[in-house]
Amino acid sequence: LEVPEAARWGGGSLVWPQGSEWIVPSRERGAIVKQLRAVLPWTALNDGQRIRLENFLSELVAWLPGAPLTNPLDYLLRNALAVWPALRAGRAEVVLDRKKVQFGPEASAALVAAIRLVVGAQLARNLEQTRGIFTVLEAYDLAYHTAVRRKGQLTFADVQRLLRPDADRPMLSRKVGGGRLLIDWRLDAKFDHWLLDEFQDTSYTQWTILRNLLDEAVQDAEHRRSLFYVGDVKQAIFAWREGDARLFRQIFEHYNQAAPGAIAEQYLTDSWRSGPAVISMVNRVFGDEQAWRALIPAPAANRWVGEWRTHTSAKPQLGGYAELLQANDEAGRFAAVLRILQKVEPGRRGLSVAVIVQTNDTSARLADYLRRVGGLPALAESDQQIALDNPLTTALLALLRLAAHPGDTFAAEHIAMTPVAEILRAAGINSPDELTARLLAELHADGFAVTLDRWLRVLEPSLAVTDGFSRLRGRQLVESAQEFDQNGQRDIAEFLAWAEACTVREADTAGVVRVLTIHAAKGLGFDLVILPDFEGRTLDKLREGLAVQRSEDRQIEWVLDLPSELFYAADEVLSAHVATRRADAAYEAMCKFYVAMTRAKRAMYVITEPVGTSKSQNFPKLLEQTLGDTWAAGDAAWFEGLAAQEEASAPPALAPLDPA
Numbered sequence: 001l002e003v004p005e006a007a008r009w010g011g012g013s014l015v016w017p018q019g020s021e022w023i024v025p026s027r028e029r030g031a032i033v034k035q036l037r038a039v040l041p042w043t044a045l046n047d048g049q050r051i052r053l054e055n056f057l058s059e060l061v062a063w064l065p066g067a068p069l070t071n072p073l074d075y076l077l078r079n080a081l082a083v084w085p086a087l088r089a090g091r092a093e094v095v096l097d098r099k100k101v102q103f104g105p106e107a108s109a110a111l112v113a114a115i116r117l118v119v120g121a122q123l124a125r126n127l128e129q130t131r132g133i134f135t136v137l138e139a140y141d142l143a144y145h146t147a148v149r150r151k152g153q154l155t156f157a158d159v160q161r162l163l164r165p166d167a168d169r170p171m172l173s174r175k176v177g178g179g180r181l182l183i184d185w186r187l188d189a190k191f192d193h194w195l196l197d198e199f200q201d202t203s204y205t206q207w208t209i210l211r212n213l214l215d216e217a218v219q220d221a222e223h224r225r226s227l228f229y230v231g232d233v234k235q236a237i238f239a240w241r242e243g244d245a246r247l248f249r250q251i252f253e254h255y256n257q258a259a260p261g262a263i264a265e266q267y268l269t270d271s272w273r274s275g276p277a278v279i280s281m282v283n284r285v286f287g288d289e290q291a292w293r294a295l296i297p298a299p300a301a302n303r304w305v306g307e308w309r310t311h312t313s314a315k316p317q318l319g320g321y322a323e324l325l326q327a328n329d330e331a332g333r334f335a336a337v338l339r340i341l342q343k344v345e346p347g348r349r350g351l352s353v354a355v356i357v358q359t360n361d362t363s364a365r366l367a368d369y370l371r372r373v374g375g376l377p378a379l380a381e382s383d384q385q386i387a388l389d390n391p392l393t394t395a396l397l398a399l400l401r402l403a404a405h406p407g408d409t410f411a412a413e414h415i416a417m418t419p420v421a422e423i424l425r426a427a428g429i430n431s432p433d434e435l436t437a438r439l440l441a442e443l444h445a446d447g448f449a450v451t452l453d454r455w456l457r458v459l460e461p462s463l464a465v466t467d468g469f470s471r472l473r474g475r476q477l478v479e480s481a482q483e484f485d486q487n488g489q490r491d492i493a494e495f496l497a498w499a500e501a502c503t504v505r506e507a508d509t510a511g512v513v514r515v516l517t518i519h520a521a522k523g524l525g526f527d528l529v530i531l532p533d534f535e536g537r538t539l540d541k542l543r544e545g546l547a548v549q550r551s552e553d554r555q556i557e558w559v560l561d562l563p564s565e566l567f568y569a570a571d572e573v574l575s576a577h578v579a580t581r582r583a584d585a586a587y588e589a590m591c592k593f594y595v596a597m598t599r600a601k602r603a604m605y606v607i608t609e610p611v612g613t614s615k616s617q618n619f620p621k622l623l624e625q626t627l628g629d630t631w632a633a634g635d636a637a638w639f640e641g642l643a644a645q646e647e648a649s650a651p652p653a654l655a656p657l658d659p660a
Helices: 029-039 047-062 071-082 084-089 105-147 156-163 178-190 204-218 246-258 276-286 289-295 298-307 330-344 360-374 391-404 409-416 420-426 432-462 468-485 492-501 572-596 619-627
Strands: 092-096 099-103 193-196 226-229 321-326 353-357 378-380 513-517 526-531 547-550 556-560 600-608 631-634
Touching: 029 047, 029 105, 047 071, 047 092, 047 105, 071 084, 071 092, 071 105, 084 092, 084 105, 099 105, 105 556, 156 204, 178 204, 193 204, 204 226, 204 246, 276 321, 276 572, 276 600, 276 619, 276 631, 289 298, 289 619, 298 572, 330 353, 330 360, 330 526, 330 600, 353 360, 360 378, 360 513, 378 468, 391 409, 391 420, 391 432, 391 468, 391 492, 409 420, 420 432, 432 468, 468 492, 547 572, 600 619
Parallel strands: 193 226, 321 600, 353 513, 353 526, 378 513, 526 600
Antiparallel strands: 092 099, 321 631, 547 556
């Protein structure tokens, strides 16, 4: 655990060091309800308002902390908190049934006591629940440490924690600091120059591991040593794994404050990837300060504006095209992707192409659509299980499964619906037992790779001429079997488990439509990029998980399982924490979409649904404000002047098996 101190988990004194107006001793609930009932302005209420208050009082008696708020409780709680300062002052107008009701000093005080009872009880429940979460995690961590770490099996995160130069506890040895200083001394003696790439994704823990060494390089009075760090804080999309983009600027300011000019700064605004049309769209969307400020929290907008510089294309000869299109729904967006691919024909022209989406689920569904409806060689690059996403290899696995278990009727029915059944009959194999004898003999003599390669060659003529995807998966299954054979096993059940778990991410291949997520596309470039998946949540949407409050030096001050928005918004400390998290989430969302829109070399097509009357502060809203409903730049026929590659007369054959 990064925070092994139990006191930081659900510790009210750490969350509210100055005290909380909610976590205070309270009178007995029955007495509070009785007092409120006695002083409410009943005579000034209409029937609907009386019913509202009666229902609230009844539900207040029955409510338990942690339980969902019923409508009567939620209604009055929201309306009371909306005028909370006035209620505390002793005179307020509370909305009941769309009309304002005057609450005098006694009624205000009684309602304040009731609201404090509910909010305080819920926050206390969340504190208690957080402590319970710690107890479970602590027990799990102890079991994991005993079963895994003590055997020397460390994750990358474990190694970072071991190397962290904590001053108050030994990490590498039983002597505080001894092992750590020795490591620093050896590295410092060996390296004079430090180059850190993709620095915007560096975590604070990783920085602390290297900080002492880099201090020596930067502060070298003889200037024989150097620090060179490179990154783009507009591409900081790994905050979810502790990437800390603020480090980039803070380190620069830290060293230059101590010694002005210690670190020089240079912006690279020329794009060596994208043509002018693509860069034009990027500048329009990400350089519109007014549009950004209307959509995201001010701290996020300030960070973005502070780092943004107008881009230029270092490759004007690419020309190209960029366009914003609209479709009514997801089906329409998928269909638009297919129409673009059919029009451009990237395979025939030898162009690399990527369709970039937000989630692995969308990637898999869109790739399946392009293969099934368009007959295109589309690959979903989300660690796809190569043996389970096409009819060829699934039929082969069913063949193996039936050979291992002759009574497996599901496998038998699967085979009966494929060309495998006819091949078996032609080979004189008319029963599962005959298949078992034949296949087990082949596997024993030749192994899985040779056997599967042999069956694939027999099955290949049954595939459609355009089904290059299944042929590719067949080759990949044989390659996987070669690796499996190296351990000498011949057990079919073991191989089936291996094959079903085998995943792959394809390399960049001209003509193959790569469907991948924004995170997977980072650092890559493609001749043609299509972006059909910008719909969804608001830009400042919080990531789910525990609330973790950090100090300026990134030390964790407290951890809390946040209550619902109604409760945390009522508290100054929690609402300030959430506001900071929302700003961070918005900045990361901006970075994510910036990464997506800077992958294209020649052409980029963005496909969104009409914003209409939606009030969602999401990325399509930004596109509407910066580009309008539709937009285009460059030559719409950009691809026509590109020479078509000579087409093969037949689909690619299965790769021959390596005789080694």
